[in-house]
Amino acid sequence: MITKKDLEHVAWLSRLELSEEDKEKYAPRLNSILDYFGELDKVDTEGVEPTYHVLALSNVFREDEVNSPTKSLTQEEALSNAPKKQDGFFKAPRMM
Amino acid sequence: MWQSINELKERIHADSSEEIVAEYLERIGSSKLNAFITVDRDGAISRAREIDSRGSDGALAGIPVAIKDNISTKGLLTTCASNILKGYVPPYDAHVIERLKEAGAVIIGKTNMDEFAMGTSTETSFYGPTKNPWGMDRVPGGSSGGSAAAVAGGEAPLSLGSDTGGSVRCPASFCGIVGLKPTYGVISRYGLIAYANSLEQIGPFATNVRDAAALFDVVAGHDARDSTSVDREVDYSSALQNDVRGLKIGVPQEYFGDGTDERVEKTVRDAIHTLEDLGASWTEVKMPHTKYALAAYYVIAMSEASSNLARFDGMRYGLRTEDSDWHTTFSQVRAAGFGEEVKRRILLGTFALSAGYHDKYYLKALRVRTLVKQDFDRAFRDVDVLIAPTMPYPAFRLGEKIGDPLSLYLADVDTVPINLAGVPSISVPCGFSDGLPIGMQIIGKHFDEASILRAAYTFEENTDFHTRRPEGM
Numbered sequence: 191m192i193t194k195k196d197l198e199h200v201a202w203l204s205r206l207e208l209s210e211e212d213k214e215k216y217a218p219r220l221n222s223i224l225d226y227f228g229e230l231d232k233v234d235t236e237g238v239e240p241t242y243h244v245l246a247l248s249n250v251f252r253e254d255e256v257n258s259p260t261k262s263l264t265q266e267e268a269l270s271n272a273p274k275k276q277d278g279f280f281k282a283p284r285m286m
Numbered sequence: 287m288w289q290s291i292n293e294l295k296e297r298i299h300a301d302s303s304e305e306i307v308a309e310y311l312e313r314i315g316s317s318k319l320n321a322f323i324t325v326d327r328d329g330a331i332s333r334a335r336e337i338d339s340r341g342s343d344g345a346l347a348g349i350p351v352a353i354k355d356n357i358s359t360k361g362l363l364t365t366c367a368s369n370i371l372k373g374y375v376p377p378y379d380a381h382v383i384e385r386l387k388e389a390g391a392v393i394i395g396k397t398n399m400d401e402f403a404m405g406t407s408t409e410t411s412f413y414g415p416t417k418n419p420w421g422m423d424r425v426p427g428g429s430s431g432g433s434a435a436a437v438a439g440g441e442a443p444l445s446l447g448s449d450t451g452g453s454v455r456c457p458a459s460f461c462g463i464v465g466l467k468p469t470y471g472v473i474s475r476y477g478l479i480a481y482a483n484s485l486e487q488i489g490p491f492a493t494n495v496r497d498a499a500a501l502f503d504v505v506a507g508h509d510a511r512d513s514t515s516v517d518r519e520v521d522y523s524s525a526l527q528n529d530v531r532g533l534k535i536g537v538p539q540e541y542f543g544d545g546t547d548e549r550v551e552k553t554v555r556d557a558i559h560t561l562e563d564l565g566a567s568w569t570e571v572k573m574p575h576t577k578y579a580l581a582a583y584y585v586i587a588m589s590e591a592s593s594n595l596a597r598f599d600g601m602r603y604g605l606r607t608e609d610s611d612w613h614t615t616f617s618q619v620r621a622a623g624f625g626e627e628v629k630r631r632i633l634l635g636t637f638a639l640s641a642g643y644h645d646k647y648y649l650k651a652l653r654v655r656t657l658v659k660q661d662f663d664r665a666f667r668d669v670d671v672l673i674a675p676t677m678p679y680p681a682f683r684l685g686e687k688i689g690d691p692l693s694l695y696l697a698d699v700d701t702v703p704i705n706l707a708g709v710p711s712i713s714v715p716c717g718f719s720d721g722l723p724i725g726m727q728i729i730g731k732h733f734d735e736a737s738i739l740r741a742a743y744t745f746e747e748n749t750d751f752h753t754r755r756p757e758g759m
Contacts, residue, residue, distance in 0.1 A: 192637065204592065204636045205599070205613065206629055207621040220634060223692055227638075229581045230650050233657065240652030241659055243484050243514070244470050244708030244732075250513045267377035273606035280601050283615035 192220050287313055287440030288755055291497045294349050294443060303334040303348025307392050310350050314395065314441045319426075320416045321436040323355050324363045325395040333392045344390030345504050351386055352442035354433050355396040356403055357488065358477035359383055362393070366479050367411035368401045370623025371604045380477020381512065382446060382488055382505040389504045394442060397432030401625045402595065403453055403481045405429050406697045409688045410627045417684070418460060419756040420722050424681040427457030430491070434461040437491045439759050444501050445491045450482050451583050452676075452701025454489035455713035459676035459725025462715045462754065464498045464742070465491050469733050470708035471516035473502075474509030482590035483514075485583070485705040494752050495714065495743040499523045502735070518733065525736035528747040531565030533737070536669030540576035541700050547679040553717035554675045554726045557745065561673075564744060571669060573661040576703055578654050583702035584695055585638050585651035591628075592635030598623065630691060655706045662707040662729075670737050672729040675700055676713040680722035700727070710735050714742045715751040723751075 192200070197217055201208045208216065256262070265278055274281035287309070289297070297306055307330050314325055330350065337348040353359060356366045358376035360383070365371045379387070386393065400410040408416040408431025416431040418424035419439035426435040430447025434457030437445050447454040449467035458465025466489045473488045480486070490501035499522045508517040537558060542551050558568055600606035600619035607618045624632070638647035665672060678700060687694045704711045709732055713725040730738040746752050 196637070197633070200633050200637045200640065201617075203640060204632050205596075205616045205620055206624070206632060207614075207617040216630065216633065219691055220630065220637075223584070223630075223634060223695075224637075226692055226695075227581050227585055227647060227651075229578060230585070230647075230654055233575070233578050233650075233654050235650060235653035235657070238653040238656050240649055241655040241706075242652060244659065244706075245514065245516065247514060250510055252510065263377055268602075270377055271374055271603035273600060273604070274609075282601055283609045283612050285612045 192217060192224065288493050289443055290494060291346070291349060291443065291500055298348040302338045303392060304331060304338055306348070307331060307334040307350050307394065310394060310442060317439065317441055318417065318422070319419060319435045319439050319441070320414055321397055321432040321439060321441055322352070322395045323365060323367060323398050323413050323432070326362055326393060329362065330392050330394045337390055337392065342390035344388065345500060346386065347390030349391055349444065350394045350442055351391045352395055352397050352433055352436045352445035353383070353393055354399055354430050354447045356399060356448060356479045357382060357446060358479065359393060359396065362396065364396060366402045367399045367413055368623065368625065368628065369412045369605060370598045370620070374603045378477065381474035381509045383477065385505045385507065397430070397436055397445060399432055400429035401628050403429040403448055403450055404591070404627050404631055406452070406456055406694050407688065408432060409684065410625055412625060415684055418681050419759050420462060421681065423683055424722065425460065425684055427460035427681060429453040431457045433491050434458055434463060434465065437493060438463050438756065443492070444497060446505065447489055447491055448478055448486055449489050449705065450486040451587060451705050452698050454491065455676045455701050455711060455725070455727055456698070458491060458713040460681035460723065462723030463491055463493055464495055464712065464714050464752065465489060466498050466502060466712045467704065467710060468502065468506065468735060469710045471514050472506050472518070472733070474512040474515045476509050476511040480594040482587040483594065484590060485587060495739060495746050496526055499526055499739055520735070522735055522739060525739040526743045527740050528744050530561055530741055530744045533566040533671065533741060534669040535561060535566050535568040536571035536665050536672045537568055538571050538573045538576065538665065538672055538674055540573050541674035545678050545696070545699070546675060547719070549719040550675050550679055550724050553719070553724045554673065557716040557726050558673050560749065561741065561745060564748060569669065571665045571672065573665060575654065575657040575661050579658045579703035579706055580695065580699050582651040582654040582658065583698070583706055585647050586655065588631045588635035589638045589648050590635070592632045592639060595628070595632055627691065658703050659707040662709055666731045671741055674727055674729070676725035676727040680719050680724055704729055708732065710738055712738045712742050714745060716745070717751060
């Protein structure tokens with residue numbers, strides 16, 4: 191059961207500003223979905239390993255060098271979509 | 287306007303790619319389907335001219351292809367149907383786009399979808415819903431609804447979508463076309479804007495199995511930039527044999543359960559009998575964890591989404607609102623940029639991963655995923671393919687389910703287990719109910735696309751459902 195207080199905490203963790211109206215709207219629907227997720231409690235998973243990925247994967251390595259075959263973006267390309275930039279940097283909001 | 291690759295190639299040879307591309311662009315321009323978010327008129331025409339003048343022996347030389355708007359296209363607006371990616375023009379191509387360009391394909395535009403691929407009806411798009419060519423009051427399915435409606439409506443001969451929990455197969459079924467979700471790892475996800483990485487694959491749409499296989503051949507293959515990309519070279523078109531003699535089909539009872547429309551059940555069972563008449567055999571199989579797959583899928587998908595979508599903060603791309611302090615700015619950008627369903631999934635995913643709930647929801651879902659996967663492993667010891675309805679019912683009405691998220695999630699009951707297991711599945715048209723298409727899915731073992739393509743092709747060669755076109759299109 192998600193209370194209004196839980197919802198505010200989760201919204202903070204998610205960096206999603208919710209209005210009072212949003213909170214009223216979201217809480218009951220989130221709870222009906224969580225109720226449905228309760229189905230999982232009916233399954234006996236004692237001793238069952240979790241599956242994070244379906245394939246047996248190993249790490250992919252490459253040489254740590256600039257302009258390797260998987261070429262990086264130029265600074266200009268990387269900044270091309272930034273709504274705010276300054277002196278070749280992304281401009282972030284102030285910290286405090 | 288529903289021309290096969292071979293027909294188009296003949297016409298390109300006789301006339302030009304430019305003429306064909308112009309015809310499709312005209313059709314898109316006068317369409318009421320809202321299948322496209324962005325149409326690249328100038329780019330497509332100049333690309334067609336280039337192919338016409340220099341010639342190309344590529345597998346798709348001069349052929350128009352539509353691309354789901356969550357696949358990165360260099361220099362061409364890519365929005366994921368979200369306001370938060372307003373104005374985003376990728377500085378690089380996805381691997382599948384590089385492959386298409388090498389093969390001579392002409393990208394005509396970016397198709398509508400549920401916002402960030404989260405949905406089953408293409409109604410959560412910031413750009414408004416796409417309509418189903420078989421009924422303008424019906425949803426096309428989702429989340430790749432624009433890609434499917436474009437092909438079904440004769441606005442593109444081929445398209446690409448992505449399938450995280452059914453997002454290629456569902457709209458293929460609702461729009462009466464062919465849609466393939468390959469084995470996890472067969473197509474590189476490099477440049478696919480992530481929703482739930484461990485589940486999703488890019489997949490082709492076409493009006494027939496041969497063309498879907500041809501497009502699949504072009505875009506599949508190893509790519510070191512996707513750490514889950516698998517190194518296997520296969521010629522999928524060679525799997526197209528009109529012969530199912532000896533093929534063993536499993537029919538999972540759980541996929542014909544409560545909530546399945548009677549007409550859908552009968553149509554799919556008739557299709558299985560058609561394959562039986564052609565020399566296949568079938569047997570019932572049990573997949574007892576199927577009923578828990580939907581809850582496990584949504585917990586995992588939402589958890590992965592909450593992490594993946596953390597990158598959208600207005601700093602590097604997309605929407606930026608008035609600056610305040612660090613946390614407030616990001617919270618406001620995200621509040622203004624994401625739609626309701628995306629917010630819901632981020633909130634639930636964050637909750638499912640948060641301290642105190644991680645084991646109860648996320649870890650539990652991953653354990654159930656193991657059991658669902660084992661159901662498939664067990665079934666495939668005795669049979670070559672599984673056949674089931676793609677969707678429990680034909681296309682529902684626009685607005686019918688969007689107000690009740692859970693009822694919309696329940697529509698994915700037959701498609702999500704396949705993504706949890708990572709196996710391949712193809713949806714093909716197998717009948718109609720009140721003028722609306724019905725699709726069946728043919729599911730295979732990991733990396734055994736050959737068997738499902740063979741079964742799908744044989745069914746198609748011996749039936750005519752795939753040749754029917756919506757009226758008034």
